[in-house]
Every structure is written in structure tokens, then in C-alpha cells.
Amino acid sequence: MNFIQQILEALESLASNKLRASLTVLGIVIGVAAVIAMLAIGRGAQNSITSSVESIGTNVLYVFSGGRDVRNPKPLTLADARALASASAILNVAPVIQGNGEVVYSGESTNTSIIGVTPAYAPVSNLAVTEGRLISEADLTGRAAVVVIGTDVATSLFGRTQNLVGQKIRIMGQPFQIIGVLESKGGSGMGSQDNRALVPLTTAQTRLLRRPSRQQVDNISLQAINASSVDKAQQQAAEILAARHRTTGGENDFTIMNQQAILSSLQSILGVFTLFLGGIASISLLVGGIGIMNIMYVTVSERTREIGLRKAVGARKRDIMVQFLVESSVLSLIGGLVGIALAWLISVIIGQIAAANDVAITPTIQMDSVLLATVFSTAVGLFFGFYPARRAANLQPVEALRSE
Amino acid sequence: MMENSNPPPVILAEGLTKTYQMGHVIVSALCGVSLQIQPGEMVSIMGPSGSGKSTLMNILGCLDRPTEGKYVLDGKLVSNLSDDQLAAIRNLKVGFIFQSFNLLTRASALANVELPMRYAGAKNRRARARQALESVGLADRMNHRPSELSGGQQQRVAIARALINNPAILMADEPTGNLDSKSGKEIMSLLLSLNQERKTTVIIVTHDPNIAAQTQRVIRLRDGLLEEAQ
Numbered sequence: 001m002n003f004i005q006q007i008l009e010a011l012e013s014l015a016s017n018k019l020r021a022s023l024t025v026l027g028i029v030i031g032v033a034a035v036i037a038m039l040a041i042g043r044g045a046q047n048s049i050t051s052s053v054e055s056i057g058t059n060v061l062y063v064f065s066g067g068r069d070v071r072n073p074k075p076l077t078l079a080d081a082r083a084l085a086s087a088s089a090i091l092n093v094a095p096v097i098q099g100n101g102e103v104v105y106s107g108e109s110t111n112t113s114i115i116g117v118t119p120a121y122a123p124v125s126n127l128a129v130t131e132g133r134l135i136s137e138a139d140l141t142g143r144a145a146v147v148v149i150g151t152d153v154a155t156s157l158f159g160r161t162q163n164l165v166g167q168k169i170r171i172m173g174q175p176f177q178i179i180g181v182l183e184s185k186g187g188s189g190m191g192s193q194d195n196r197a198l199v200p201l202t203t204a205q206t207r208l209l210r211r212p213s214r215q216q217v218d219n220i221s222l223q224a225i226n227a228s229s230v231d232k233a234q235q236q237a238a239e240i241l242a243a244r245h246r247t248t249g250g251e252n253d254f255t256i257m258n259q260q261a262i263l264s265s266l267q268s269i270l271g272v273f274t275l276f277l278g279g280i281a282s283i284s285l286l287v288g289g290i291g292i293m294n295i296m297y298v299t300v301s302e303r304t305r306e307i308g309l310r311k312a313v314g315a316r317k318r319d320i321m322v323q324f325l326v327e328s329s330v331l332s333l334i335g336g337l338v339g340i341a342l343a344w345l346i347s348v349i350i351g352q353i354a355a356a357n358d359v360a361i362t363p364t365i366q367m368d369s370v371l372l373a374t375v376f377s378t379a380v381g382l383f384f385g386f387y388p389a390r391r392a393a394n395l396q397p398v399e400a401l402r403s404e
Numbered sequence: 405m406m407e408n409s410n411p412p413p414v415i416l417a418e419g420l421t422k423t424y425q426m427g428h429v430i431v432s433a434l435c436g437v438s439l440q441i442q443p444g445e446m447v448s449i450m451g452p453s454g455s456g457k458s459t460l461m462n463i464l465g466c467l468d469r470p471t472e473g474k475y476v477l478d479g480k481l482v483s484n485l486s487d488d489q490l491a492a493i494r495n496l497k498v499g500f501i502f503q504s505f506n507l508l509t510r511a512s513a514l515a516n517v518e519l520p521m522r523y524a525g526a527k528n529r530r531a532r533a534r535q536a537l538e539s540v541g542l543a544d545r546m547n548h549r550p551s552e553l554s555g556g557q558q559q560r561v562a563i564a565r566a567l568i569n570n571p572a573i574l575m576a577d578e579p580t581g582n583l584d585s586k587s588g589k590e591i592m593s594l595l596l597s598l599n600q601e602r603k604t605t606v607i608i609v610t611h612d613p614n615i616a617a618q619t620q621r622v623i624r625l626r627d628g629l630l631e632e633a634q
Contacts, residue, residue, distance in 0.1 A: 013510070016511070305506075312467055313520040313565065314492065314496070314523040315523045316487075316491040401506065
């Protein structure tokens, strides 16, 4: 029998028992779809977080107080910030104090990240306003009760993002006037860039986020003069701070991270997350595989009599095995294709749900997961279609015919 | 029919034995059967149940292998052939008719008749299958499935299937056993006419003396041994 006839006959034989065939296919579909969709979601989350980290700013370094194995680190201060500004590779220095607090406007309230900033914060963080203005030097010296809000805050409080300049809101109980609305960064779920309120650093220190000393800041963002001087800026900053904190030669009591390091540490966390999803998916694949095994095994055992009959009228061992191999291949192929389609559908739906919840995860289907899932389930389908068929094909026809 | 003084026998069996292992007990179904059947003969094999007649039939039809003994079918020593060679013999030299028909339940009559030709790689299968079904009187039932056919009709499909590759011998294991007497008679007359008109060698296993009486020769088995050969 030639190949096309084999396939036609396999299709005929499958069509003659649709329920059995569709149950088998279902097992494969679930296994394949689960793996592909889960890995796609994991990859989508990774992409979304990576891009939101990248949107924070460019050529940026972050300085934190504290270091590995250092007890009682000295806090970072405004004087540190001023000293850093003198470094040749550093363009902007933005000391920051930061906390969470409630923002209220006529009964509406929301929790947001309150950031005390200097004017340098805007260029470092790559910020712009859609209306009004940013925090100015005058606001800083005057400890003005003014605030620039992100679009998420605007939406929560006012239900709009326009015509808000001049409105009075309360931050942690204190009255503040809105002077500007930040341009949206296209927020991601974790620590949205649009859910924040910027106030003058001095105002924050005195009225909102008290620190032990007026000089103390939580961290300092630095912007290097260009991409190629990021490493140099990091080195200069380290030298300056080491000298100021008198830690030269010893362990630094501060940590400088660059965006790349943050990205890569985030990515390693997300890698674990994706691996976790992949683990769950592998279990689904395994369960699907066992389903395929069962149904294939039962199917072939059921058909021992048919095998005996075919042998009685002249089928060779090879004919029987080819028949079952073709049948299981067709099932696996259909199952695999439907599984891939279903995975795509799940990804789109998850993407829509995420978008509806303001979480910009776009599940990304990857070729390697498609291959992995399809190859695995096909292999299981083929093996467990083939192995019992081979056993039955090895029986003498009279023994196979006797089975009921 | 047997005027020719010395035609080579289509079946030549010498000392066929078959033993089964049932748990710890070894059961002998055949204990050394020797027989010859000439081309064009119509022979019946009779015996009470357990006498080994079905076992003999299965071995003669190459559905099973003898434990010991020599078996020459149509001039070919088959007791030493491989499984695949036996499959080819079953396909081309032997047509089998079973008591329980053994049709593919989910395939049409036509597809069932075509089956042996598929394994033979024959051409014009559809046309030949049609012809075969017409010759057994099922011209109007070709696309029916076995479940839509009566027992007699199913057995005709089985006969058409058995004959489709022009085998040297036709073996029928209780071909009328599952049929009412009218269908049984029709099937018997079909087998008789095949034997007379096409000179097909026919071997029928039966325990029905009426059927045995219609054949030229009766081989009787008892306890795995030939009782008499007339």
C-alpha cells in the first residue's frame, strides 16, 4: 500500500470512531496548549518588566546606602549629592526621598508612591509633563506645597488627566497644589511608573517623609554624560563616596547599581518565575502524555481482533505497524496543531485580560516551547500507539482473532 | 474430478501436531495428523468439539503454526516460513471463511472485500470487489456496513473477500454455524457451485452431518487423531 492510501485509510479508520479519536486528540491538545501558553505568559511578563525598567531612564546609576557585610552604614546625604555633581562623567545628580502615602481629593483617595525630588530628577528619570510644569529650584528653596502627579494618580482622584493644574489635594493629610501632570510612561503592573506624586525634596523632608536628619536622602540617581561613560561615572561616584564615607580600602557602605545590573537581577527573578510556570506546564504535559498513553493502549488492545483479521487476510507485520503508526501520527499531528492554536487563543485572551487590568503583559509564543510541547506529545502518542500495535502484530492471527 | 492419475496434492500434511501450554498442563490438540487433498476437491472435516478440527483448519489455513510436522501447501513447504511469508500465503493462496464472519464492522462491504487486495497491492480493486460482490448476489448491498446486513449476507461478503485474490483453497470454519437453516443452505450451495464451476478446492469444518454429506470426502477427527479417511 502506498503512503497516501495509508493516510487515507488511517483517516477513515479514525473517522469511524470519532469519540475515541477526539478523546485522544484532546489529551494531546491540553498538554501542548498548556505548555506553550504558560511559557508564552512567562515570556510576556519578562518582556513587559524589562521594557518598563528600560523606560525609567537612560545611562542611569542608582546609589543606595548600605553594602554587603557592612554594619551601621552611613546614610547618603545632600552633601554626598553635591560632591557627586562635581564628577566629570556625571551629568545630573538627583537625590531622592521616597515613601508611600495616601493622596486625597474630595472623598477620592489612592495610595501612591510619594517622591521628594530636586529639579535634576526629571532629566535623570526621563520625565516630562503633559500640562503645567515640573518641580523647580524655587519650589525647592521655598519648600513649596506643590505636587506633580502621575496619570494613574490623576485618574484615581479626578477620573481625568487634564485640566488639573491648580487643584488642591491632600497628601498624607497636608494640602498640596497640583502644578503639573506627568506624561504617561505606559505603566506596568509592578510599581507602575505612572502611580507617583513628585514633591520638592525639601517639602518632603519637612512635612511628609521625615528622616533622622534633614540632610539625609534615601538614594541618589545619577545620570552619566553619555552611554559610554556609565562605567566611568560609576567608578568616579564610588571613589567620591568612598572618600566621603572614609571607607577607602575597606568595604563600601553604599551600593551603586546601574540599570543593566537591575535589569539582569530582575531578569533572573523572572527566569525563576518562567521556570515555575514551565514546571506547572510540564506537569500538564506529563498528565496529557499519560492520557495519550492510556487511550492509545486501550485502543490498540481493543483492536487486537481487528489486527488478527487483517493478518488473516494477508496483512504483514509491517502493514499493521504502519497502519497504527500512521493513525497515531495523524492524531498527534491534529492534536499538536489544535494545541498550538489553542495556546495562541489563550495567549490572546490573557493579553486582553491583562490589558483590561492595566497590566501590559503581551504573552509571546516562542518557537522553542512550541517545538518542545509538540515533539514531546507526538513522541508519546507515537510510542504508545506503536508499541502495543507491535505486540498485537506479533501474535499469530488465530490468537489475535480469539481475543474479544 | 480425480481422473488424472497423479496430480500434485494442493495440501500435503505429514505428522502435524499441536500442543498448548495451559498453565502447568500441556494439552495436545493434534497428535500427528497426515492427510492429502487434491486440487478441486471439496472436503469436510468433522469431529466432536475438542477433537482438534478447528486447530487443524487453522494450521492448514496458515493462521497458526504446527508444533511439529511437515505441511506443504500448493507445492510450497510452509511449516518453516517466516511470519511475513505466511502472511503472503494467507493473502494469495488461502481464502478463509469464519463462523463469526470476521468482517471489519466499521467498513462497507466493498471495503471489506477490498482488504486482501490492498495487502496484495492489486490494481482495479474497487471494480474487482464490485464484481466479487455481484457474483455472490450482493450487487445492491455494496455500500452497506456489516451491521446493516443479515448473517447470510455477511457470510457472502466474507466469501467474496475470501475469493478475491483467487486462492488455491477456500477454508470454511463452520460457515453455516451462525446462520438460520435457509441462509445456511444458500451459503452451502454457493460453496458447492464455486467448487463445481470454478474448481476451487474447498475445505469445510463442520459438525453438521448434512453439510458433510454434500462434500465428496469426509475427514473425521477424534482426540487429535484422524479416525478415518474416506
